[in-house]
Amino acid sequence: MLSNKPVNHFSLSAYQVELLPMAQTHQDLLRNWRNQDEIRRQMLSDEPISEEQQQAWFKKTQLDPKQLHWVIKFRDQFIGATNVKSLENGNTVEQTSLLEPGLYIGERRYQGNIIAFAPTLAMYDFCFDQLGTKRFRAVVKRSNQNALSYNQKLGYAIVDDEELMVLELDVESYRQATAPIKQFLSRTRNAK
Amino acid sequence: MDTQQKLQQAFSDALGIPPEKVIDGLTYNTIPEWDSTAHMVLIAELENVFDVMLDTDDIIDMSSVAQAKLILQKYDVSFA
Numbered sequence A: 001m002l003s004n005k006p007v008n009h010f011s012l013s014a015y016q017v018e019l020l021p022m023a024q025t026h027q028d029l030l031r032n033w034r035n036q037d038e039i040r041r042q043m044l045s046d047e048p049i050s051e052e053q054q055q056a057w058f059k060k061t062q063l064d065p066k067q068l069h070w071v072i073k074f075r076d077q078f079i080g081a082t083n084v085k086s087l088e089n090g091n092t093v094e095q096t097s098l099l100e101p102g103l104y105i106g107e108r109r110y111q112g113n114i115i116a117f118a119p120t121l122a123m124y125d126f127c128f129d130q131l132g133t134k135r136f137r138a139v140v141k142r143s144n145q146n147a148l149s150y151n152q153k154l155g156y157a158i159v160d161d162e163e164l165m166v167l168e169l170d171v172e173s174y175r176q177a178t179a180p181i182k183q184f185l186s187r188t189r190n191a192k
Numbered sequence B: 001m002d003t004q005q006k007l008q009q010a011f012s013d014a015l016g017i018p019p020e021k022v023i024d025g026l027t028y029n030t031i032p033e034w035d036s037t038a039h040m041v042l043i044a045e046l047e048n049v050f051d052v053m054l055d056t057d058d059i060i061d062m063s064s065v066a067q068a069k070l071i072l073q074k075y076d077v078s079f080a
Helices: A024-034 A051-061 A114-131 A145-153 A171-185 B003-015 B036-050 B056-061 B065-074
Strands: A012-014 A017-021 A067-074 A077-086 A098-105 A135-141 A157-161 A164-170
Touching (some): A017 A114, A024 A051, A024 A067, A024 A077, A077 A114, A098 A114, A114 A145, A114 A171, A114 B036, A114 B056, A135 A145, A145 A164, A145 B036, A164 A171, A171 B056, B036 B065, B056 B065
Parallel strands (some): A098 A135
Antiparallel strands (some): A012 A017, A017 A067, A067 A077, A135 A164, A157 A164
16 A cells, blocks of 8 residues: 655665665656666666656655665765565565565666675665564576675575576674675775 | 785785786776675785775775775875
8 A cells, every 4th residue: 555655764874875765856867777778687677667657656666665765875976776675465664574675876887896785785784773674585687697696795595596586685694794895884984 | 026016916815816917907896806705805905915094985996906006005005
Protein backbone atom coordinates (compact mmCIF):
# COMPACT_ATOMS: atom_id res chain seq x y z
CA MET A 1 0.00 0.00 0.00
CA LEU A 2 1.32 3.43 -0.91
CA SER A 3 1.88 6.18 1.64
CA ASN A 4 0.28 9.62 1.20
CA LYS A 5 3.65 11.36 1.63
CA PRO A 6 7.26 10.58 0.61
CA VAL A 7 8.57 7.70 2.71
CA ASN A 8 12.29 8.37 2.64
CA HIS A 9 13.17 11.01 5.24
CA PHE A 10 16.58 9.53 6.06
CA SER A 11 19.62 11.58 5.07
CA LEU A 12 22.84 9.67 5.70
CA SER A 13 26.42 10.88 5.88
CA ALA A 14 29.41 8.55 6.33
CA TYR A 15 32.62 7.39 4.66
CA GLN A 16 33.04 10.72 2.79
CA VAL A 17 29.64 10.55 1.01
CA GLU A 18 26.13 11.84 1.65
CA LEU A 19 23.01 9.89 0.77
CA LEU A 20 20.08 12.23 0.16
CA PRO A 21 16.49 11.06 -0.29
CA MET A 22 15.72 10.91 -4.01
CA ALA A 23 13.59 13.89 -5.09
CA GLN A 24 11.89 15.26 -8.20
CA THR A 25 14.89 17.46 -8.98
CA HIS A 26 17.13 14.40 -9.41
CA GLN A 27 15.03 12.64 -12.03
CA ASP A 28 16.66 13.95 -15.23
CA LEU A 29 20.10 13.09 -13.90
CA LEU A 30 18.99 9.64 -12.76
CA ARG A 31 17.43 8.86 -16.13
CA ASN A 32 20.55 9.96 -18.00
CA TRP A 33 22.69 7.70 -15.83
CA ARG A 34 20.22 4.81 -16.00
CA ASN A 35 20.19 4.99 -19.82
CA GLN A 36 23.96 4.83 -20.22
CA ASP A 37 24.74 1.70 -22.21
CA GLU A 38 27.15 0.24 -19.69
CA ILE A 39 24.71 0.71 -16.79
CA ARG A 40 21.64 -0.46 -18.73
CA ARG A 41 23.40 -3.65 -19.82
CA GLN A 42 23.86 -4.74 -16.21
CA MET A 43 20.25 -4.12 -15.19
CA LEU A 44 17.80 -7.01 -15.00
CA SER A 45 15.45 -4.85 -17.11
CA ASP A 46 17.68 -3.22 -19.71
CA GLU A 47 15.30 -1.21 -21.95
CA PRO A 48 15.95 2.54 -22.16
CA ILE A 49 13.66 4.60 -19.90
CA SER A 50 11.58 7.48 -21.33
CA GLU A 51 10.96 10.72 -19.44
CA GLU A 52 7.34 9.70 -18.88
CA GLN A 53 8.35 6.30 -17.54
CA GLN A 54 10.85 7.94 -15.22
CA GLN A 55 8.22 10.32 -13.84
CA ALA A 56 5.66 7.56 -13.37
CA TRP A 57 8.28 5.42 -11.62
CA PHE A 58 9.30 8.28 -9.33
CA LYS A 59 5.74 9.22 -8.37
CA LYS A 60 5.01 5.66 -7.28
CA THR A 61 8.41 4.92 -5.77
CA GLN A 62 8.61 7.92 -3.46
CA LEU A 63 5.36 6.82 -1.79
CA ASP A 64 6.18 3.11 -1.57
CA PRO A 65 7.19 2.11 1.99
CA LYS A 66 8.68 -1.12 0.62
CA GLN A 67 11.59 0.78 -0.92
CA LEU A 68 13.94 3.65 -0.08
CA HIS A 69 15.98 5.49 -2.73
CA TRP A 70 18.88 7.89 -2.31
CA VAL A 71 21.13 9.92 -4.55
CA ILE A 72 24.84 9.84 -3.70
CA LYS A 73 26.78 13.06 -3.21
CA PHE A 74 30.57 13.15 -3.11
CA ARG A 75 32.67 16.32 -3.07
CA ASP A 76 29.56 18.46 -3.79
CA GLN A 77 28.68 16.42 -6.89
CA PHE A 78 25.98 13.82 -7.44
CA ILE A 79 27.73 10.63 -8.56
CA GLY A 80 25.11 7.88 -8.46
CA ALA A 81 22.09 6.34 -6.79
CA THR A 82 21.41 3.59 -4.31
CA ASN A 83 18.34 1.90 -2.86
CA VAL A 84 16.92 -0.92 -0.76
CA LYS A 85 13.73 -2.90 -1.26
CA SER A 86 11.87 -5.13 1.16
CA LEU A 87 11.76 -8.77 0.03
CA GLU A 88 9.06 -9.79 2.50
CA ASN A 89 5.43 -9.65 1.40
CA GLY A 90 3.50 -6.98 3.24
CA ASN A 91 6.47 -5.70 5.19
CA THR A 92 7.93 -2.23 4.72
CA VAL A 93 11.65 -1.53 4.59
CA GLU A 94 11.47 -0.63 8.27
CA GLN A 95 9.66 -3.88 9.18
CA THR A 96 11.39 -6.45 7.03
CA SER A 97 14.36 -8.59 8.02
CA LEU A 98 15.43 -9.13 4.38
CA LEU A 99 16.40 -6.36 1.95
CA GLU A 100 17.55 -6.28 -1.65
CA PRO A 101 20.11 -3.54 -2.40
CA GLY A 102 20.62 -1.57 -5.60
CA LEU A 103 23.48 0.69 -6.63
CA TYR A 104 24.85 2.41 -9.65
CA ILE A 105 27.62 4.94 -9.98
CA GLY A 106 26.66 7.23 -12.84
CA GLU A 107 29.78 9.38 -12.92
CA ARG A 108 32.32 7.45 -14.98
CA ARG A 109 35.39 8.68 -13.09
CA TYR A 110 34.12 7.04 -9.92
CA GLN A 111 33.01 3.75 -11.44
CA GLY A 112 35.35 1.08 -10.12
CA ASN A 113 36.94 3.57 -7.72
CA ILE A 114 37.27 2.63 -4.06
CA ILE A 115 34.76 5.42 -3.25
CA ALA A 116 32.09 3.24 -4.88
CA PHE A 117 32.07 1.24 -1.63
CA ALA A 118 31.20 4.28 0.48
CA PRO A 119 27.48 4.64 -0.33
CA THR A 120 26.93 0.94 0.23
CA LEU A 121 28.74 1.01 3.57
CA ALA A 122 26.72 4.04 4.68
CA MET A 123 23.44 2.43 3.61
CA TYR A 124 24.18 -1.02 5.05
CA ASP A 125 25.32 0.43 8.38
CA PHE A 126 22.05 2.35 8.54
CA CYS A 127 19.94 -0.70 7.68
CA PHE A 128 21.72 -3.12 10.01
CA ASP A 129 22.09 -0.67 12.91
CA GLN A 130 19.01 1.55 12.65
CA LEU A 131 16.37 -0.46 10.82
CA GLY A 132 17.20 -3.84 12.31
CA THR A 133 17.76 -5.56 8.96
CA LYS A 134 18.99 -9.15 9.38
CA ARG A 135 20.09 -10.02 5.85
CA PHE A 136 20.63 -8.60 2.38
CA ARG A 137 19.98 -10.60 -0.76
CA ALA A 138 21.47 -9.49 -4.08
CA VAL A 139 20.59 -10.86 -7.51
CA VAL A 140 23.32 -10.38 -10.12
CA LYS A 141 23.68 -11.44 -13.74
CA ARG A 142 26.44 -14.04 -14.02
CA SER A 143 28.03 -11.89 -16.74
CA ASN A 144 28.37 -8.96 -14.32
CA GLN A 145 31.69 -9.98 -12.82
CA ASN A 146 32.34 -6.52 -11.41
CA ALA A 147 29.16 -6.67 -9.33
CA LEU A 148 29.91 -10.21 -8.19
CA SER A 149 33.39 -9.24 -7.09
CA TYR A 150 32.07 -6.06 -5.44
CA ASN A 151 29.46 -7.98 -3.45
CA GLN A 152 31.90 -10.67 -2.39
CA LYS A 153 34.22 -7.99 -1.00
CA LEU A 154 31.29 -6.85 1.15
CA GLY A 155 31.07 -10.37 2.58
CA TYR A 156 28.25 -11.80 0.45
CA ALA A 157 28.13 -15.56 -0.08
CA ILE A 158 26.67 -17.19 -3.19
CA VAL A 159 23.51 -19.15 -2.32
CA ASP A 160 22.23 -19.88 -5.85
CA ASP A 161 24.65 -20.28 -8.73
CA GLU A 162 22.44 -19.96 -11.82
CA GLU A 163 22.44 -17.52 -14.73
CA LEU A 164 21.00 -15.02 -12.28
CA MET A 165 23.18 -15.51 -9.23
CA VAL A 166 21.75 -15.02 -5.76
CA LEU A 167 24.02 -13.82 -2.96
CA GLU A 168 23.25 -13.23 0.70
CA LEU A 169 24.89 -11.24 3.46
CA ASP A 170 24.40 -11.26 7.23
CA VAL A 171 25.64 -8.62 9.61
CA GLU A 172 28.56 -10.63 10.99
CA SER A 173 29.98 -11.42 7.55
CA TYR A 174 29.48 -7.79 6.56
CA ARG A 175 31.30 -6.41 9.58
CA GLN A 176 34.19 -8.82 9.20
CA ALA A 177 34.62 -8.26 5.46
CA THR A 178 34.34 -4.48 5.50
CA ALA A 179 36.45 -3.55 8.54
CA PRO A 180 39.61 -2.74 6.50
CA ILE A 181 37.88 -0.70 3.82
CA LYS A 182 35.88 1.22 6.43
CA GLN A 183 39.13 2.12 8.14
CA PHE A 184 40.54 3.59 4.91
CA LEU A 185 37.37 5.53 4.14
CA SER A 186 37.02 6.88 7.68
CA ARG A 187 40.30 8.72 7.97
CA THR A 188 40.16 12.44 8.41
CA ARG A 189 40.57 14.50 5.27
CA ASN A 190 43.72 16.55 4.66
CA ALA A 191 45.37 14.82 7.58
CA LYS A 192 48.92 15.72 6.70
CA MET B 1 67.46 2.05 -4.19
CA ASP B 2 66.09 5.46 -5.30
CA THR B 3 62.52 6.61 -4.70
CA GLN B 4 61.40 5.58 -8.20
CA GLN B 5 62.69 2.07 -7.59
CA LYS B 6 61.12 2.01 -4.12
CA LEU B 7 57.78 2.98 -5.62
CA GLN B 8 58.08 0.34 -8.31
CA GLN B 9 58.95 -2.31 -5.71
CA ALA B 10 56.10 -1.25 -3.43
CA PHE B 11 53.58 -1.60 -6.27
CA SER B 12 55.14 -4.89 -7.31
CA ASP B 13 54.98 -6.32 -3.78
CA ALA B 14 51.47 -5.07 -3.03
CA LEU B 15 49.87 -6.09 -6.31
CA GLY B 16 51.93 -9.21 -6.90
CA ILE B 17 53.06 -8.13 -10.36
CA PRO B 18 56.57 -7.92 -11.89
CA PRO B 19 58.32 -4.55 -11.32
CA GLU B 20 58.57 -3.98 -15.07
CA LYS B 21 54.77 -3.83 -15.25
CA VAL B 22 54.76 -0.86 -12.88
CA ILE B 23 54.67 2.02 -15.34
CA ASP B 24 53.11 5.49 -15.02
CA GLY B 25 50.11 4.48 -17.14
CA LEU B 26 49.17 1.52 -14.93
CA THR B 27 45.68 2.30 -13.61
CA TYR B 28 43.51 1.04 -10.77
CA ASN B 29 40.97 -1.62 -11.70
CA THR B 30 42.38 -2.17 -15.19
CA ILE B 31 44.27 -5.32 -14.23
CA PRO B 32 42.84 -8.10 -12.05
CA GLU B 33 45.68 -7.71 -9.56
CA TRP B 34 44.80 -4.08 -8.75
CA ASP B 35 41.32 -4.35 -7.29
CA SER B 36 39.92 -2.70 -4.16
CA THR B 37 41.47 -5.25 -1.81
CA ALA B 38 44.90 -4.88 -3.40
CA HIS B 39 44.43 -1.11 -3.32
CA MET B 40 44.27 -1.22 0.47
CA VAL B 41 47.36 -3.43 0.62
CA LEU B 42 49.08 -0.98 -1.72
CA ILE B 43 48.21 2.02 0.45
CA ALA B 44 49.58 0.24 3.52
CA GLU B 45 52.77 -0.67 1.61
CA LEU B 46 53.32 2.88 0.33
CA GLU B 47 52.75 4.28 3.81
CA ASN B 48 55.27 1.85 5.23
CA VAL B 49 57.92 2.33 2.55
CA PHE B 50 57.71 6.13 2.46
CA ASP B 51 56.80 6.63 6.14
CA VAL B 52 53.71 8.72 5.42
CA MET B 53 50.05 8.65 6.47
CA LEU B 54 47.79 9.30 3.50
CA ASP B 55 44.47 11.02 4.02
CA THR B 56 41.26 9.58 2.63
CA ASP B 57 41.05 11.97 -0.32
CA ASP B 58 44.48 10.81 -1.47
CA ILE B 59 43.56 7.14 -1.04
CA ILE B 60 40.52 7.71 -3.26
CA ASP B 61 42.46 9.71 -5.83
CA MET B 62 45.40 7.31 -6.15
CA SER B 63 44.13 5.85 -9.39
CA SER B 64 47.40 5.27 -11.27
CA VAL B 65 51.13 4.98 -10.76
CA ALA B 66 51.54 8.52 -12.13
CA GLN B 67 48.90 9.78 -9.71
CA ALA B 68 50.66 7.99 -6.83
CA LYS B 69 53.83 9.93 -7.60
CA LEU B 70 51.96 13.25 -7.61
CA ILE B 71 50.26 12.45 -4.33
CA LEU B 72 53.44 11.26 -2.62
CA GLN B 73 55.15 14.49 -3.64
CA LYS B 74 52.62 16.31 -1.45
CA TYR B 75 54.09 14.30 1.42
CA ASP B 76 57.63 15.48 0.57
CA VAL B 77 58.62 12.33 -1.34
CA SER B 78 60.73 13.45 -4.30
CA PHE B 79 60.92 11.65 -7.66
CA ALA B 80 63.53 13.92 -9.23
